[in-house]
Amino acid sequence: MLTAPWGLAAAPAAAQAAQEDWMRCRGSDAVAAIEACTRIADTATLSAETRARALFNRAVAHGSRKDRDRQKADLDASIRLHPTASAYFGRGLWHRDVTRSAERQIADYDAALALDPQLVGALMNKATVLGDAGRTREAIALLDRAVAAEPANAGAWNNRGNLNGRVDRAAGQRDWNRAGKLDANLADLYKQGMRTVVISAPAKFLDIPGDLQVAKAPDAPAPGPSRPETGAAAAPPPTTGNAAAPVAGTVVPRAGRRVALVIGNNDYAHIDRLERAVSDADAVARVLTTIGYDVRKGTNLDRSAINRLVAEFEASIGNADVALIYYAGHGISIDNAGYILPVDMPKVSAGAAGLIRDEAVSIDALIQRARRAGGAKVVAIIDACRENPFTVEGARGGAPTRGLGRIESQSGTFVLMSAGYGQLALDRLSKTDRDPNSIFTRRLIPLLQKPGLTHLQIAKQLQREVRDLAQSVKHVQQPAFYDEIAEDVVLN
The missing domain is CATH 1.25.40.10 (Tetratricopeptide repeat domain)
Known part of the structure; x- marks a missing residue:
């Protein structure tokens, strides 16, 4: 007896069932929507985007039934799986209605x-x-x-x-x-x-993604002898020497306990003020808190306040898997060493490199302190190449230069800077640019929110996106990074 090729009718049937479930998942019958969305969300062969959208739609259905606990749980799960603006927006409304927390x-x-x-x-x-x-x-x-x-x-x-x-x-x-x-x-x-x-x-609902994946039936066999109904089992496929090699796209586990230090300085007393560094720090701190970091944040800090906050950060590190440092504000490079500038940084004149070293905060020293405090991996993200706040003409070696030089990464550390050596990192694209964040940080935030990206994937994507955005206004800016971490580190 000859049989039809395997799965010839199964794939269309599965596709039809998935489409019907999706229509119910975004329908007005809340009970039917919850059941259909659950089937979609629980189907591991579907794409993460599809399952996340199903979870969001199920949250909408729970909300229509005033089941606030399940609504919140589904919004959280949707964001973890594949963040969307709608899911974050929906959770903001949930907090408006339930916790009433403005923050x-x-x-x-x-x-x-x-x-x-x-x-x-x-x-x-x-x-x-x-x-x-x-x-x-x-x-x-x-x-x-x-x-x-x-x-x-x-x-x-x-x-x-x-x-x-x-x-x-x-x-x-x-x-x-x-x-x-x-x-x-x-x-x-x-x-x-x-x-x-x-x-x-x-x-009310998210639409079906264009790339909806349905569970695939086994491929039909190549033309030839029909599949026998009985008889000896087919021989197993031959093995190869690299059978155990990891598959491309293997998910790297996210780090466990994570802590962060976030600083943003706008209000400089003696050098040029900045406009967006504080809003950059605020935005990054909110995102890191949302995705599970224990965050220490400070804005418009003088040198003493920076040292106090760093001490608090050190005490919080303990056995953290990842210690992340984010700084937005003025930065300077002297003899290829990078420094961040507190808001009480004095205005200096030619030949005052020694004063800058005394009054500024060394990036290398910050990283060393985090490592000594126990951070298994230290990730430093520095958006501090916005403009040279000093005019030092005719100075010899040791004069401050615009931007930051190469940071000497230590083992177990990764440093990402918003611009390459000598480049100016843009605060905005033009005078009419209303985005509250610098062009580097506005591209960083969505990448931090996306689960599963490694530190290097984020860095390479930022290089491309920031470079292209800067080129749109005929400016040269490409983030630089220095990597001394042997393993992949997933930041979210």
Whole structure:
């Protein structure tokens, strides 16, 4: 008896079943959606993106049933598996409704915006949190971005009108007029002398990914003799000498206990101030906290405060698998040694390299302290090549130069810098660039949020992305790194 080739009908059937489950997973029947999303999420042969989207959709279904615990668990699981702006945004809304924690809302809205800088809902809702905290100017800046991204969004114009009305009644009225023209319901409220805050909700469901993978049936055998119904088993395939070699794409285990030191300095007293270093540090600290690091953070620190914070960081390291150091601010290189500058750094003149060494903080020394404190692996990320804060003309060897020179990595350490030697790391692409982060850090954050990337994968991807972004404004900037870690280290 001849039989059909194996799986000839199985693959179409599996594909059809997967498609039907997906339709239920994003349907209005919450119970059916939960069951279908569960089948998709539990299918190990599907892509991580597909399963993460199913978990998000299941979270939406749990939310519609007011099952807040399961909703939060699915949002967390979706983010761990494959982060999306929608999942972070949804979790921010969960914190708004359940914990009412402003800090946690902002952390999740920021994570969403790192993945999708024009996600208007996250811009609007973060602005609401900041506005409630009295941070009016920051909130207005977010809503400026929202109305620029979606000029027809009446809610964004309304909310900006509320905030503008605090500082400039005429500006607020102009925004309300615009909102009223876009939304008749808001116009009716205004006529009654009433005001409201519009809270943006995420898209109810995530759509099916374009690369949906269905469980594959075994390949059909090559043409030839049919498969026997009975008889001796087929001989096993021949083995080769490299049968035990690792398969390409093998997942590297994530490190265990992880600690971080994060510093950002803007407000220099005697040298040029910076604009984005503090927001860079804040954003990185939030992301690291979200993905499980024990973070010590400080901003606008003088030399004494840096030393105190570093001492706290040392005490926290213990037997940590990874100790990560992130610094954003002014940095300088003297005789190829790198230094970060505290906010009380004095202005120096020609021949003052010795004073800089005394008043600045050595990057090599920071790394050595982390290693001595017990960090198995030390990862230092330095966004400190923004501009030479000193003018030292006619100086001999030892004069400070723009950017940072090569950091002498020690065994077990990895150093990633935002620009190569002598290059200027851009704070922004242009005067109209509203992104709150430097071009290096705005590209770093999404990579830190993506699970499974090794330190070298992050570094190489950053080199490409930052180089291309800088080239878009005819600037040369390519991150540099120095690696003395033999193994792969997964940062998330």
